[in-house]
Structure formats: C-alpha cells, structure tokens
Amino acid sequence: MRDLPKSFDHETREPELYREQEEAGLFKPSGEGEPYAIVIPPPNVTGSLHVGHALNNTLQDILCRYRRRQGRRVLWQFGTDHAGIATQMVVERQMAERQEPHRRDIGREAFVEKVWQWREQSGGQIKDQLKRLGASLDWSRERFTMDEGLSEAVRRVFVDLYREDLIYRDKRLVNWDPKFQTAISDLEVENSEVQGKMWHFAYPLADGEVDGIKEIVIATTRPETMLGDGAVAVHPDDERYKNLIGKMVRLPIVDRLIPIIADEYPDPELGTGAVKITGAHDFNDFEVAKRHDIPLLMLMDEEANMIATEENGVPQRFDGVDRFEARKMVVAEIEELGLSRGVEDKLIMQPFGDRSGVVIEPMLTDQWWVDAKTLAGPAIEAVRSGQTKFVPQNWSKTYYNWMENIEPWCISRQLWWGHRVPVWYGPDGHAFCAMNEAEAHRDATEHYEEAVDLTQDTDVLDTWFSSALWPFSTLGWPEDTEELKAFYPTSVLSTAFDIIFFWVARMMMMAMHFRKEVPFETVYIHALVRDEHGQKMSKSKGNVVDPLAYIDEFGADPLRFTLASQATQGRDLSLSKQRVEGYRNFRTKLWNAARFMQMKSAPIPAEAPNPEEFKLPLNRWIASEGAKMTAEIARALDAFRFDEAAAAAYQFAWGTFCDWYLELAKPIFDDGDEAAQAETRAAMGMTLGTILLTLEPFMPFVTRELYAAMKEGGMGLDAASWPEAAFTDEKASKEMASAIALISDIRSARSEVNVPPSAKLDLYAIGAGAPDFASQEAAIKRLARIETITAAAEPPKGAVQIVSGGMTYALPVADVIDLKAEIARLDKEIGAAQGQLKKAEGKLGNERFISKAPPEVVAEERARVEKFGAELAQLTEAKKRLESL
Numbered sequence: 001m002r003d004l005p006k007s008f009d010h011e012t013r014e015p016e017l018y019r020e021q022e023e024a025g026l027f028k029p030s031g032e033g034e035p036y037a038i039v040i041p042p043p044n045v046t047g048s049l050h051v052g053h054a055l056n057n058t059l060q061d062i063l064c065r066y067r068r069r070q071g072r073r074v075l076w077q078f079g080t081d082h083a084g085i086a087t088q089m090v091v092e093r094q095m096a097e098r099q100e101p102h103r104r105d106i107g108r109e110a111f112v113e114k115v116w117q118w119r120e121q122s123g124g125q126i127k128d129q130l131k132r133l134g135a136s137l138d139w140s141r142e143r144f145t146m147d148e149g150l151s152e153a154v155r156r157v158f159v160d161l162y163r164e165d166l167i168y169r170d171k172r173l174v175n176w177d178p179k180f181q182t183a184i185s186d187l188e189v190e191n192s193e194v195q196g197k198m199w200h201f202a203y204p205l206a207d208g209e210v211d212g213i214k215e216i217v218i219a220t221t222r223p224e225t226m227l228g229d230g231a232v233a234v235h236p237d238d239e240r241y242k243n244l245i246g247k248m249v250r251l252p253i254v255d256r257l258i259p260i261i262a263d264e265y266p267d268p269e270l271g272t273g274a275v276k277i278t279g280a281h282d283f284n285d286f287e288v289a290k291r292h293d294i295p296l297l298m299l300m301d302e303e304a305n306m307i308a309t310e311e312n313g314v315p316q317r318f319d320g321v322d323r324f325e326a327r328k329m330v331v332a333e334i335e336e337l338g339l340s341r342g343v344e345d346k347l348i349m350q351p352f353g354d355r356s357g358v359v360i361e362p363m364l365t366d367q368w369w370v371d372a373k374t375l376a377g378p379a380i381e382a383v384r385s386g387q388t389k390f391v392p393q394n395w396s397k398t399y400y401n402w403m404e405n406i407e408p409w410c411i412s413r414q415l416w417w418g419h420r421v422p423v424w425y426g427p428d429g430h431a432f433c434a435m436n437e438a439e440a441h442r443d444a445t446e447h448y449e450e451a452v453d454l455t456q457d458t459d460v461l462d463t464w465f466s467s468a469l470w471p472f473s474t475l476g477w478p479e480d481t482e483e484l485k486a487f488y489p490t491s492v493l494s495t496a497f498d499i500i501f502f503w504v505a506r507m508m509m510m511a512m513h514f515r516k517e518v519p520f521e522t523v524y525i526h527a528l529v530r531d532e533h534g535q536k537m538s539k540s541k542g543n544v545v546d547p548l549a550y551i552d553e554f555g556a557d558p559l560r561f562t563l564a565s566q567a568t569q570g571r572d573l574s575l576s577k578q579r580v581e582g583y584r585n586f587r588t589k590l591w592n593a594a595r596f597m598q599m600k601s602a603p604i605p606a607e608a609p610n611p612e613e614f615k616l617p618l619n620r621w622i623a624s625e626g627a628k629m630t631a632e633i634a635r636a637l638d639a640f641r642f643d644e645a646a647a648a649a650y651q652f653a654w655g656t657f658c659d660w661y662l663e664l665a666k667p668i669f670d671d672g673d674e675a676a677q678a679e680t681r682a683a684m685g686m687t688l689g690t691i692l693l694t695l696e697p698f699m700p701f702v703t704r705e706l707y708a709a710m711k712e713g714g715m716g717l718d719a720a721s722w723p724e725a726a727f728t729d730e731k732a733s734k735e736m737a738s739a740i741a742l743i744s745d746i747r748s749a750r751s752e753v754n755v756p757p758s759a760k761l762d763l764y765a766i767g768a769g770a771p772d773f774a775s776q777e778a779a780i781k782r783l784a785r786i787e788t789i790t791a792a793a794e795p796p797k798g799a800v801q802i803v804s805g806g807m808t809y810a811l812p813v814a815d816v817i818d819l820k821a822e823i824a825r826l827d828k829e830i831g832a833a834q835g836q837l838k839k840a841e842g843k844l845g846n847e848r849f850i851s852k853a854p855p856e857v858v859a860e861e862r863a864r865v866e867k868f869g870a871e872l873a874q875l876t877e878a879k880k881r882l883e884s885l
Contacts, residue, residue: 001603002709004595008587010555014701018131021704026718027136029073029487036072037487038064039471039520040137041495041503042145044083045119046090049129051529051537051575052496054547057135058560059526059567059642060494064136065697066637069722075487076136077474079143080123084463085180085188085355088417091115108416115417119144129548134556134700141483143474145466146419153473154419154466155435157514162423162433166371167411169431173286174410176363178304179356182414183367185462187502189351189360196221196348200272200341201334203232206248206257216241216249216260217341218276221348223334224306224326227254227314230294231277236262238273252339253330254313261292280364296364302414304361323361368412368421368459372509376403379508388508388518391640392569395497395525402501409506411462418460425455468506471519493520500525524640526567532576533856550580557699558583564698565650567642586654587702590691593658594706597688600669602681604689606712609682611727616676618668618776619683620732622661625652626690631725633694646698653691660740661687667778685710690723738805739776745804746784746811752878753800754825755813760785764792764799764810800881819882826879833875837868 021027029035038060043053064076091114092103103111130137143150161167174183201223202215216232229251234241241260248257265288266275279289280296289296297312306326308319318326334340351360380403382388383396390396412421424432424440426448434440437456445451469477471493475484489511495504504523511519530536531543550559561583566573597603611623629652636645661684668680688710696703696717707717746763755761763786780786795801798814840861843849850858 001598001712002714004591004598004706004709006595008555008591008702008705010557010701011552013705014132014134014556017701017704018134021136021700021718022131022139024718027076027138028140029075029138031071031073033071033073035075035486036064036067037075037077037490038492038494039077039474039490040079041493041499042079042081042467042470043126044086045080045123045144046083046086047080047126049126049133049547051545051547053126053130054133054559055529055563055567055573056494056496056526057130057133058563059524060492061133061135061560061700062564062642062645062697063492063494063637065700066722069693069696069720071721073486075141075483076138077141077143078127078130078137078139079145079470079474080126081463081467082144082146082418084413084415084418084460085177085182085184087115087119088415089180089355091118091417094118103416111416132548132551132556134560136700141474145463149476150466150469150473151419153469153477154461155422156478157469157510158422158461158465159433159435160514161370166374168369168371169366170369170408171364171366172369172408172410173280173283173362173364174367175351176302176304176361176365177353177356177358178302178361179353179358180415181302183363183365183410183412184353184360185410185464185502187464187499188354190354191349191351193347194350196346196350197343198346198348199223199331199334199343201226201252202339202341203249203251203258204339205244206250210247211243213244215339216244216274217272218274219271220276221346222281222327223330224323225278225281225299226251226276226330227306227318227326228278228280228297228299228312229258229276230279230289230297231259231261231292233261233263233266233275233277233288234273235264235266235268238266238268240268240273252337253315253333256313261288261294263288263291281362283362286362286364298364300361300363367410368461370409370411372406372409375509375513376406376505378512379403379505382508382512382518388520389522391522391524394570395500395523398497398500399505403505406505411465412459413462414458415460418463419466421457421459421461423457425457426452464502464506467503468510469514471507471511472515477515488515489518490520492522492524494524494526496528497525522640527570527572529563529573529575532574532578534572534574534859535856545575550577554580554584555587555701557587557702560700561586561646561650561698564642565646567646569641586650587699589654589658590695590702590706593662594688594710596662597684597710600681600684602684603712604685604692604707604710605682606715608689609686611683611686611729614679614683616668616679616683617732617735618661618664619679620729621736622657622683622687623727624729624733625656626687626723627725627727629656630690630694630723634722634725637697649691649695649698653695657687657691663783664736664739664776664779667782671778685712689720692717693720693723735776739780742804742809743780743784745802746786746809749800749802749811749881750785750813752874753813753817753882755816757785759816760787761811761813761816762787763789764796764812765789766792766795766801766808766810800884823879823882826875826882830872830875830879833868833872837865837872840864840868
C-alpha cells in the first residue's frame with residue numbers, strides 16, 4: 001500500500017490522473033469483446049462546456065467506462081460541428097475588433113481561410129474542458145464536420161439525393177435572419193413573449209355595400225405586411241360573412257382589389273373572425289395562399305427593408321425603408337384615411353434569431369430542400385418495429401408526431417462558412433450537381449457539346465445536414481472501413497429532447513436511406529438541468545450554473561456524481577452548489593475510510609478472497625451486500641437508470657460500508673483473535689475494491705487514486721474487471737440487519753429523550769430470554785453505548801420502551817435525565833414546530849398567495865409543511881415516551 005495524504009488534492013491530481021489514462025491509450029477500443037459504440041453529439045467548435053454538456057457527457061462517460069469494465073470493446077467517438085452561423089459570427093466580430101476589412105471586402109476565399117485559421121488556434125476549447133470533466137473519449141479519432149472525410153460524405157449524400165430527385169430547388173417560406181441575411185432553422189429561433197400592439201384596420205368593400213356591410217375589419221400585429229395582402233379569409237361557417245365570400249375589398253394604401261375567401265384557418269371566435277392573408281410573409285398565410293392560388297408578393301429585401309416594385313404595387317415612398325419604420329408609416333396613413341378601427345396593447349410571441357438577437361422575418365426565398373416525407377417512412381418504421389428504442393419510451397410519441405407531419409427540409413444557408421452546395425450553373429442557368437468541379441465540367445461539356453464557364457452555387461448547407469450523417473460518416477463512410485464494420489450501428493445515442501426533430505430524426509432518415517440500417521439501437525433522452533429552485537437556467541435570470549466553476553472548487557468527481565444521482569428518467573434535474581458540496585463530502589468519506597484501512601493494514605487483496613470461506617457473519621454479510629450492490633448498479637445502468645445506480649453505490653459505500661461495517665469491525669480489531677482479524681482485513685479490502693470498481697464510472701479520479709494506493713502489489717484499476725455478484729448469505733444478512741436496526745433504534749430513543757452521549761445504559765429484552773446476537777453483542781454495546789443486555793419479564797421503572805425486529809426492549813433513562821426539564825424542553829420545541837407549521841399551512845391555504853407567489857416559493861412552503869409536520873410528530877412521540885415514565 002502507498003500511504004495516502006490527509007485529503008485528495010483534486011486540483012493537482014485530477015489532471016495528472018486523466019493524463020495517465022490518456023497516455024496509456026485507455027480510451028481507445030481494445031480487446032476482443034463485443035463492440036460498444038457511442039458517438040458524441042458534436043459540440044459546436046465555438047462552444048464551451050455548459051451544464052447541459054456536463055450532464056450529457058457525464059452520462060455517456062458512465063456508460064462507456066461501465067462497458068469497458070465489463071470487457072466490451074468500446075468506442076466513444078469525439079468530434080465537433082463547424083457551427084455555420086456561430087463560427088462566422090465569431091470570426092467577423094474579431095475582424096471588426098481588429099479593424100480589419102469586412103469579409104465582403106476581402107472576398108469569400110480569403111474569409112474562409114481566416115475561419116480555418118481561427119479554428120486551428122481557438123476551436124479546441126471544449127475539448128480541453130471535456131477532459132477536465134473526465135470524459136474518456138477516443139481523442140485519436142477526432143472528427144470535424146468540415147474535415148476532408150466528412151466533406152466527402154456530405155457531397156456524396158447531396159449528389160445521390162439530388163439524382164434521386166429527393167433534393168430540389170424551390171421558392172418557399174423560411175425563417176429569415178436579416179442581420180446575417182440567411183435562412184435559419186427552427187432550432188435557431190427563440191420565441192419570446194414581448195409587449196406589442198394589435199391594430200384593427202378596415203378594408204372597404206369594392207362594391208360599396210353588401211347587405212348593409214361596407215367594410216371588413218382585420219387585426220394585425222405587423223401592419224407593414226398588409227401592403228402585401230393577397231386576400232382576406234373568413235371561415236365558411238361564419239354567418240356574418242357568408243354573403244361576402246367571393247366579393248372584393250380594396251386594399252388601403254396600395255389600392256389593390258383582393259378577394260374575400262372561405263377557409264378553415266380563421267377562427268370565428270377570435271377577433272373579428274376575418275384574417276388578412278400575406279402569403280409571402282407568414283407561415284400560416286403561405287399555406288392558405290397555396291390552397292387558394294393567392295399571389296405571393298415579396299415586400300422586403302435581405303436586410304428586411306421594404307421594396308417597391310411594379311409586381312407588389314407598394315408605393316415608392318416605402319422603398320428602402322426599414323420594416324419597423326414602414327410599420328409607423330402604414331399606421332399613420334391608415335389613420336389619415338379614416339380606416340383605423342382601434343389599437344390595443346397585447347402580449348405577443350415574437351421570433352428572434354438566437355445568435356443575432358434580431359426579429360426573424362418569414363420570407364419567401366429560393367432555397368434547397370430535401371423531400372423529408374419520402375425519407376421519413378423507413379425511419380418511422382424502424383422505431384415502430386423496435387430496431388431503435390427511445391428511453392424514456394414516451395419520447396417516441398414526440399418523434400412520431402413530428403415525422404408523420406414532416407415538412408420539406410430547408411438545407412441551404414446564405415453563409416460563406418460551411419459545405420458549399422455541390423451544384424454548378426452553366427451560362428444559361430442549367431444546373432450540374434457533381435462531387436467536384438472537374439466532374440461538373442465533364443457533365444457540362446457533354447451537355448453543351450463544348451467547354452463552358454461554370455459558376456458554383458453560393459449557398460452552403462445547413463449544419464444539421466452534415467451532422468445527420470454523424471453515426472456513419474465519423475466511422476469512415478462512404479469508404480467501407482473496419483471501424484464501420486465493427487461499430488455500426490452504434491449502441492446508444494444520448495441527447496436532449498429538443499433536438500429529436502433536428503438531429504435524431506434526421507440521422508434516422510439518412511441512416512435508413514444510405515445504410516439501410518438504424519444508426520443506433522437506443523436513443524436515451526436526458527432531462528434538463530434546472531437551478532436549485534427548479535427554474536430553467538437563463539442569463540437574464542442570473543441563475544446559470546458554470547460546471548467549470550464547480551470543477552475548480554470541488555473537483556470533477558462530485559459534480560459528475562451529483563449529475564448522475566439527479567438523472568431520473570422523465571424528471572428535470574435541480575442542481576445546486578450544496579448538492580455538489582455534499583458529494584464532495586462523499587469523496588472525503590471514502591478517502592478517510594481508506595486511510596482507516598491503511599492503519600488497520602487492510603489493503604485490497606492481490607487475489608480476491610472467496611467469501612464462501614468467510615466464517616464471521618459480519619464479513620459474510622458485507623460480501624453479500626456488496627454483491628447485491630454490484631448487481632443493482634449493473635441492472636440500473638443497463639436500464640439507463642443513472643439515479644438508481646448512483647443511489648445504490650452511495651447507500652452501500654457511505655451507509656453500509658463506512659457507517660456500519662467499519663464500525664462493527666472495530667471490536668474485532670480490538671479484541672478478536674488473529675484469524676478473525678485476518679479474515680476481516682481480507683473482507684474489508686475486497687469490499688473497498690468492489691466499491692471503487694463500481695464507482696469508477698461515476699467518479700473516475702478518486703477511485704483510480706485510491707485503488708492504486710490500496711491495491712496489494714500496486715496493480716492499477718485498469719486491469720480489473722467488473723466485480724462478480726454471485727455470493728449471497730441471507731442468514732448473515734438477516735442477523736446483521738437485526739443488529740443494525742437495534743443499534744439504530746437505541747440511538748434514536750436516546751436522542752429523543754436527550755440522554756447524554758457519555759451515559760452507558762442497561763438494555764432489557766422484555767418477555768423472552770436474552771436474544772442471540774451471535775458475534776454482534778460487543779458491537780451493539782459499543783455502538784449503542786450499552787453496559788449490559790439481559791432478559792426481563794417486565795420493563796424496569798423509569799425505562800423507555802423500544803420495539804425492534806418484533807421484540808420489545810426497555811432502556812432505563814430516569815436516572816440519567818431530568819424528566820421534568822426534558823418534558824418542558826419538548827413542550828417548547830413542540831410549540832415552536834406548531835407555530836412554524838401553522839404559518840406555512842396558512843400561506844398555502846391563501847389562494848392569493850398560491851396564485852401570485854413564484855412556483856419556487858410555493859414549493860418551499862410545501863416543503864416546510866412536510867418538514868415541520870414530521871418534526872412535530874417526532875417531538876410528540878418523544879414526549880409521550882417521557883410522560884409514560
């Protein structure tokens with residue numbers, strides 16, 4: 001054994017221990033065991049470790065370390081995503097800070113070169129942070145969505161889908177970011193509730209009057225878009241407007257006649273029941289316009305400035321005006337025309353670009369699209385048939401709901417950083433889709449029967465397009481590599497629920513199309529990490545937790561164990577500094593247990609003893625309980641019940657082993673014979689070994705340090721396998737459970753009536769002969785502060801009674817406490833508990849408090865009711881005991 005210092009220095013030792021593992025090649029697939037593979041959800045190259053990363057990567061690491069321990073050949077594939085908008089934004093901002101020319105001034109090629117330079121210098125931050133977390137990824141196989149191999153895979157997929165007519169160019173509505181001047185995905189849109197207004201405008205009937213109606217009133221939160229209205233829609237069953245369907249209204253300002261149409265979209269119960277249809281600038285309106293062949297009139301340019309054209313009929317005074325300035329102009333002119341019918345303040349949901357922070361505009365633009373509906377069919381069936389399973393299973397409903405109602409997937413972005421669309425255009429605009437420019441030129445020469453100049457499409461592909469190939473492109477596809485043969489399909493994908501649509505579904509579609517096989521057997525959906533009050537973390541609330549700060553203060557092990565212990569399926573995590581600090585104390589408990597064992601010369605044996613040969617019930621019990629713990633952790637991890645696995649490890653290591661076994665073993669070291677002591681050392685060392693091996697997936701640093709220091713012969717933890725869980729001894733377990741229960745009950749009774757800790761009491765077993773505690777009588781006396789254990793027909797005077805294990809015991813306390821003073825003390829404490837309980841119950845009984853108070857405050861009051869209710873019950877029972885004396 002190597003002497004342990006007083007405490008574990010996580011700041012120094014964790015980086016050293018990680019480096020040892022990495023340099024030894026322990027994170028690479030090895031051995032001949034059954035393959036087990038996980039691909040990391042690729043963090044953005046611009047990213048840094050946030051608490052969601054910390055949770056997801058901790059859970060993946062637990063699975064990988066557990067499977068390695070079982071002898072599986074594990075690949076945890078690392079890689080990063082090129083993060084189109086985010087990366088381009090970072091580099092452009094740095095160029096501006098250095099007062100360098102704008103990207104448009106230096107050109108596309110020079111700008112892309114600058115991005116590559118940034119990536120080489122600054123793009124690896126999250127990699128180092130994952131190492132601090134202890135993530136055992138195979139760094140030697142690092143991939144990047146823009147590296148040569150993955151770029152080849154992206155081009156191959158695009159070209160094949162294009163040639164199968166599953167990729168096409170079309171003019172459709174997209175989320176448009178006016179700051180970055182590109183389409184963005186739904187995931188990059190943040191919908192926030194803001195204070196807005198609802199304006200009511202009157203559109204005069206072209207016929208002057210119909211059945212006494214001269215105008216139809218619409219309501220809008222975006223007045224500037226009325227300039228592009230193509231119709232007014234009413235519900236076909238709305239009696240107010242039945243006679244108006246098919247009539248025309250005059251669109252104010254533009255002075256264009258537009259029809260009143262019947263459609264199921266308007267809700268007669270909302271507003272006036274009449275809805276303006278601006279098909280080129282609203283997603284719902286776009287669908288209505290398509291159904292009724294309503295013109296789609298573009299109102300804005302790429303920067304969301306108004307455009308006035310002959311086609312849209314917008315007056316020239318609006319040309320080039322910012323959309324929000326145009327809004328003011330429209331409102332003012334409607335008022336001048338006498339067509340304003342009121343305005344009201346209204347909370348509205350407004351879309352913002354998550355990177356730019358500007359209001360997103362629905363825009364009709366030419367983009368590249370994937371026929372997602374065709375690709376979705378096999379991917380849906382793969383989940384229905386059980387080839388891929390969701391855990392928790394209810395997330396499959398979310399998957400089905402989206403996949404069965406899937407829309408075409410917009411895959412183009414108007415950026416410079418990303419995979420350039422592999423399409424080239426000839427002089428007449430004819431498109432040539434090819435793997436490279438040389439191939440495109442060959443196709444063009446054949447088409448035109450002469451060499452011509454080609455121009456490549458300027459768009460790049462959505463980052464989700466390249467990451468959709470992640471499970472097989474990272475393994476070398478489209479080449480038929482050994483890694484692809486060994487590790488595909490992968491075993492597990494661990495990810496968050498909010499990208500089931502954007503990533504999980506798209507990986508399923510691409511894999512089923514190109515590999516004819518699912519990309520992963522299980523999709524584990526982890527929960528959100530919230531703050532200690534259950535609130536979602538946000539910068540505006542100031543409650544964002546920095547996992548790196550916790551690692552700095554407490555080390556990675558306590559943070560990892562906290563996250564695992566809170567990872568309950570279907571329930572979000574509540575993370576607080578106090579929880580992490582509590583598991584830091586757990587690490588300290590293990591450390592101190594090992595130091596105690598060193599004092600008793602109890603190492604982890606070089607050869608594991610056979611527990612069947614143990615003679616003492618204490619040692620047979622700990623071996624049996626250790627086997628149960630090992631089996632429970634394995635069962636829980638197999639079922640992705642990380643919280644249950646962590647609980648089993650914690651309860652056994654802290655409670656069973658440290659709090660009970662080590663204490664119960666002390667009388668053996670003090671008074672036992674040599675054989676008993678030797679057996680206890682062997683059992684103790686064996687059990688610590690089991691604890692460290694089963695805890696290693698959760699706490700890889702301290703377990704490694706302790707195992708190396710405690711293992712006889714200095715053999716490290718890496719050579720050890722997952723412990724066996726075969727030994728059981730129910731008789732020993734029952735005997736020890738009875739002894740522990742009795743000690744606990746005596747301690748509780750002593751505490752309730754305030755017996756001085758130093759006082760040794762006699763214990764009487766009532767109505768039976770003295771029980772046979774086998775080898776545990778000495779331990780009971782020592783741990784419960786008992787002088788003698790004898791049988792008695794009746795409880796002696798002045799004794800409190802205890803029922804434990806179906807037997808009644810009496811503990812004489814009258815001579816060691818002041819009964820009147822103790823009853824008075826309890827009365828005082830009962831009164832205080834009653835007061836606190838009444839106060840909390842009063843708040844919860846107040847409907848105004850329940851409706852107005854923040855949820856975390858209400859939850860706190862409920863917790864107080866529970867706490868003081870339990871305290872009151874305990875104090876009342878203690879008082880009854882004393883009064884019975």
